[in-house]
Amino acid sequence: MATRSTDIARVKPPSRWRLFLGSLSGAGAVVLRDPYALIGTSVYLVFVLIAIFADRLAPYDPLEILFTPDGNLAADLTPSAAHPLGTTNLGRDIYSQLLYGTRSALLVGVTAAFFVVAIGTVVGLVAGYFGGWVDTVLMRLADIAFGIPFLPFVIVLAAFLEPSVWNVVLAMALILWRDTGRVIRSQVLTVRERSFIEAARVSGSSTPRIIFLHIAPNILPLSFLYGSIAVGWAILTEASISFLGFGDANVISWGYMLQDAFVSQALSRGAYYWFVPPGLAIVLVVVAGFFISRGYEELLFPRLTEE
Amino acid sequence: MILAIEDLQVHYRSQRGVVHAVDGADLVVPTGKILGLVGESGCGKTTLARAVMGVLPKNARLAGGEIHFDGRELLSQGDSAWRKLRWREVAFIPQSAMNSLDPVYRVGDQLIEVLIRRGAYSRQQAAKRSLELFRLVGMDPARLRDYPHQFSGGMRQRTAIALALALEPKLIIADEPVTALDVIVQRQILDTLKDLQRQLGLSVLLVTHDISVVAYVCDQVAVMYAGRVVESGKASVVLTRPYHPYTMGLTMLSPISNAPKGSSRL
Amino acid sequence: MAGLTRITSRLAQMLFVLWAVATILFFIFRLAPGTPLAAYIEPTFTEEQQQALLQRFGLDKPLYVQYGIYLRNLVRGDLGDSFTLNDSVASVIGDVFPYTIALTLISLLVAYLIGVLMGAVLAWKRGTWLEGWSIPLVLTTRAAPEFWLGMLLMALLSFNLGWFPAGGAVSAGAEFSSEWARFFSLDFLKHLFLPALTLAIYLHGLPLLLMRSNMLEVMQEDFVTMARMKGLSSWTIMVRHAARNALLPVATAFALGIGYSIGGNVVIETVFSWPGLGRMLVRAVAANDYPLAQGAFLVIAAVMILMNFVADLLYSSLDPRVSSGHAKH
Numbered sequence: 001m002a003t004r005s006t007d008i009a010r011v012k013p014p015s016r017w018r019l020f021l022g023s024l025s026g027a028g029a030v031v032l033r034d035p036y037a038l039i040g041t042s043v044y045l046v047f048v049l050i051a052i053f054a055d056r057l058a059p060y061d062p063l064e065i066l067f068t069p070d071g072n073l074a075a076d077l078t079p080s081a082a083h084p085l086g087t088t089n090l091g092r093d094i095y096s097q098l099l100y101g102t103r104s105a106l107l108v109g110v111t112a113a114f115f116v117v118a119i120g121t122v123v124g125l126v127a128g129y130f131g132g133w134v135d136t137v138l139m140r141l142a143d144i145a146f147g148i149p150f151l152p153f154v155i156v157l158a159a160f161l162e163p164s165v166w167n168v169v170l171a172m173a174l175i176l177w178r179d180t181g182r183v184i185r186s187q188v189l190t191v192r193e194r195s196f197i198e199a200a201r202v203s204g205s206s207t208p209r210i211i212f213l214h215i216a217p218n219i220l221p222l223s224f225l226y227g228s229i230a231v232g233w234a235i236l237t238e239a240s241i242s243f244l245g246f247g248d249a250n251v252i253s254w255g256y257m258l259q260d261a262f263v264s265q266a267l268s269r270g271a272y273y274w275f276v277p278p279g280l281a282i283v284l285v286v287v288a289g290f291f292i293s294r295g296y297e298e299l300l301f302p303r304l305t306e307e
Numbered sequence: 308m309i310l311a312i313e314d315l316q317v318h319y320r321s322q323r324g325v326v327h328a329v330d331g332a333d334l335v336v337p338t339g340k341i342l343g344l345v346g347e348s349g350c351g352k353t354t355l356a357r358a359v360m361g362v363l364p365k366n367a368r369l370a371g372g373e374i375h376f377d378g379r380e381l382l383s384q385g386d387s388a389w390r391k392l393r394w395r396e397v398a399f400i401p402q403s404a405m406n407s408l409d410p411v412y413r414v415g416d417q418l419i420e421v422l423i424r425r426g427a428y429s430r431q432q433a434a435k436r437s438l439e440l441f442r443l444v445g446m447d448p449a450r451l452r453d454y455p456h457q458f459s460g461g462m463r464q465r466t467a468i469a470l471a472l473a474l475e476p477k478l479i480i481a482d483e484p485v486t487a488l489d490v491i492v493q494r495q496i497l498d499t500l501k502d503l504q505r506q507l508g509l510s511v512l513l514v515t516h517d518i519s520v521v522a523y524v525c526d527q528v529a530v531m532y533a534g535r536v537v538e539s540g541k542a543s544v545v546l547t548r549p550y551h552p553y554t555m556g557l558t559m560l561s562p563i564s565n566a567p568k569g570s571s572r573l
Numbered sequence: 574m575a576g577l578t579r580i581t582s583r584l585a586q587m588l589f590v591l592w593a594v595a596t597i598l599f600f601i602f603r604l605a606p607g608t609p610l611a612a613y614i615e616p617t618f619t620e621e622q623q624q625a626l627l628q629r630f631g632l633d634k635p636l637y638v639q640y641g642i643y644l645r646n647l648v649r650g651d652l653g654d655s656f657t658l659n660d661s662v663a664s665v666i667g668d669v670f671p672y673t674i675a676l677t678l679i680s681l682l683v684a685y686l687i688g689v690l691m692g693a694v695l696a697w698k699r700g701t702w703l704e705g706w707s708i709p710l711v712l713t714t715r716a717a718p719e720f721w722l723g724m725l726l727m728a729l730l731s732f733n734l735g736w737f738p739a740g741g742a743v744s745a746g747a748e749f750s751s752e753w754a755r756f757f758s759l760d761f762l763k764h765l766f767l768p769a770l771t772l773a774i775y776l777h778g779l780p781l782l783l784m785r786s787n788m789l790e791v792m793q794e795d796f797v798t799m800a801r802m803k804g805l806s807s808w809t810i811m812v813r814h815a816a817r818n819a820l821l822p823v824a825t826a827f828a829l830g831i832g833y834s835i836g837g838n839v840v841i842e843t844v845f846s847w848p849g850l851g852r853m854l855v856r857a858v859a860a861n862d863y864p865l866a867q868g869a870f871l872v873i874a875a876v877m878i879l880m881n882f883v884a885d886l887l888y889s890s891l892d893p894r895v896s897s898g899h900a901k902h
Binding site for chain 3: 153244
């Protein structure tokens with residue numbers, strides 16, 4: 001077969017941007033084939049919709065103190081038609097709070113996860129690909145990040161900064177990139193040694209091209225895997241921080257609801273309708289994240305089919 | 308004869324449906340002789356070898372035929388009866404001894420384990436016997452204290468042979484025992500095997516894809532293709548005057564001379 | 574010899590991280606609202622007290638001198654004095670530390686024992702209906718906020734059924750002959766039960782999933798097939814060979830788990846009013862007691878860094894492939 005060298009020379013290689021998007025969408029689409037990932041993604045979608053339409057879906061303003069028709073405080077009401085999940089000890093509608101809570105949960109979750117994964121991936125890529133002193137410096141930084149206890153760090157940060165949901169995002173961005181960074185780096189090291197990379201380098205491919213076209217497809221699924229788990233971690237962390245009283249009191253979050261319930265003695269009064277739903281909501285979102293990550297896990301480490 | 312296989316069927320359940328890995332194979336290993344079972348990858352020879360041991364993967368099934376070992380029929384007995392035979396009467400030398408030894412135990416301890424748990428040896432007797440076994444396969448007994456990862460490929464294979472001989476079985480099944488080794492070490496291991504077989508009067512079923520190995524070591528040969536044995540007989544005869552076209556193909560592609568078994572031609 | 578170099582380099586790494594974290598802490602606490610001195614001096618201190626502190630921490634000297642004094646004090650174990658409690662930080666921490674250790678170790682031990690056993694069982698029973706519902710259940714325990722689990726258990730078992738106390742480590746007014754007697758008293762154990770149970774439920778998922786996945790991998794290994802060929806009993810194969818290999822990463826995870834738990838138990842200690850280090854940190858931060866907060870954080874970090882090092886040692890000493898070096902021919 002004669003090589004059509006002139007044809008090949010005329011073909012324009014895809015732009016770097018196209019390559020990058022290609023590998024992103026490739027990683028995204030494949031996941032949906034896995035039933036678990038599909039369930040997880042659907043749950044996420046439901047939560048996103050709730051977050052967007054919370055103001056339409058919620059019967060009341062979550063922070064509004066309500067009164068019964070005969071002028072009394074609508075406090076500690078058990079679930080009823082008017083209040084599907086009852087009210088707090090201050091007369092606020094729990095169901096509305098739960099719905100509005102999706103907003104801060106998803107906002108914090110997705111933003112934090114994005115930063116954690118973005119930083120971790122970049123660090124891992126750079127350290128793994130370039131090696132040498134760059135690698136050493138970055139890995140020492142990772143060591144230090146591993147030496148900082150995460151929750152205590154967020155607490156200390158909360159001591160010095162204004163209470164805000166963004167404290168969690170900042171803390172996660174500063175510390176939690178460490179896992180992703182190390183794992184991506186070792187994946188890059190493996191891929192880097194493969195002969196097709198050597199071939200690309202020898203034939204004069206530029207460094208960014210090698211990274212985007214050859215290495216990225218092998219590591220992006222890993223990034224997405226960590227990303228889907230990181231969302232859950234962020235939500236859990238935010239809940240813990242709010243529960244400890246360091247959260248923003250003006251933002252309704254599930255953690256805030258749990259703290260509110262706890263300090264209002266809801267436990268001793270057996271007001272399960274107050275403190276069970278927010279926890280369940282958290283569980284649902286985090287498990288959905290696990291399910292999505294399973295899709296990527298299947299992609300990366302396919303279960304050996306019995307031959 | 309120590310082993311006679313009749314019309315053996317072994318089926319695998321796979322994603323592509325049922326695969327007849329062994330599809331009506333007949334085989335005889337005469338007592339005290341080495342039979343080479345030769346064929347290309349995927350012809351079912353390893354499956355057949357494992358079937359004689361009764362240790363197949365979870366998705367495999369013994370679907371038919373008979374295996375007569377030392378007067379007993381194996382397929383009709385239960386697994387617990389089969390387990391009693393394993394290693395004591397028929398032992399197995401695996402393809403690549405790389406992973407066939409547990410990495411967290413010393414080599415000597417793995418020999419002793421088999422001797423104590425499957426043989427009637429006491430700890431002291433087992434320790435003595437493992438020294439003997441190592442010497443038998445040409446290994447320095449001091450290395451019994453080492454871990455498997457500290458051995459070279461050849462050393463691990465010798466260990467596998469020592470393990471196989473531990474309980475003085477009647478039949479040894481060797482599945483591609485030298486494939487993973489370099490040529491010089493291959494020759495050494497095969498020589499060791501030949502010597503041991505002569506010394507101890509072992510019967511050996513040697514599975515291989517390499518016809519030159521068969522030429523070097525085996526008395527008898529059986530040629531396997533697509534789950535069936537297509538030709539068998541004395542090695543000197545089959546290899547020089549093959550009858551089946553597949554055998555012809557095999558012999559033509561390999562650099563073996565017309566000299567009978569025993570000459571050093573590899 | 575290769576082993577010794579490895580240990581020394583890991584030790585050096587540990588010391589480096591300790592130093593780095595202490596330094597970061599030094600600078601963070603200088604960012605305390607108000608003057609940098611606010612980390613050490615409260616406005617309510619008398620003139621003499623303030624002078625004494627100025628001396629002790631060199632607060633009137635340039636930054637690098639203060640940093641030197643800070644490091645020197647750390648090495649000597651001087652973490653300053655608490656603002657809110659009339660005691661040195663080191664002493665306060667020393668009082669609460671045993672409670673955190675007791676809670677952490679007991680919860681982890683229970684969690685790992687249960688997790689490892691169930692993980693092995695689940696690997697053994699692969700593909701059965703048991704696996705079908707137990708894995709999602711385990712995932713749920715890992716997805717739930719641990720303090721929420723604590724709240725549920727407290728509401729059910731303490732307030733509702735009255736089986737266990739609702740907080741604290743010992744009943745008010747309880748007397749004990751000695752510290753040891755206190756820790757082994759029934760009263761203490763009753764108080765320990767709920768927080769430990771909560772943590773065990775939350776923490777067992779990791780060893781369970783890890784053990785299961787390791788077992789499944791190991792069961793595919795050639796030496797397990799060979800063990801079957803040798804005619805060894807199922808018990809021997811599962812326990813002596815498969816489990817023994819599968820446990821290596823779990824042991825490392827346990828050591829790491831101690832490190833993470835020390836810091837992570839903050840919320841559980843808060844829910845159950847458990848007088849441990851985490852709760853101390855939260856109260857110190859809430860009360861702007863900077864020396865105490867700094868000291869508590871440092872101790873938590875130090876334990877974590879130490880356990881990372883221990884985990885590394887464990888890994889290399891338990892796996893003969895790592896501890897006995899290269900192949901010899």
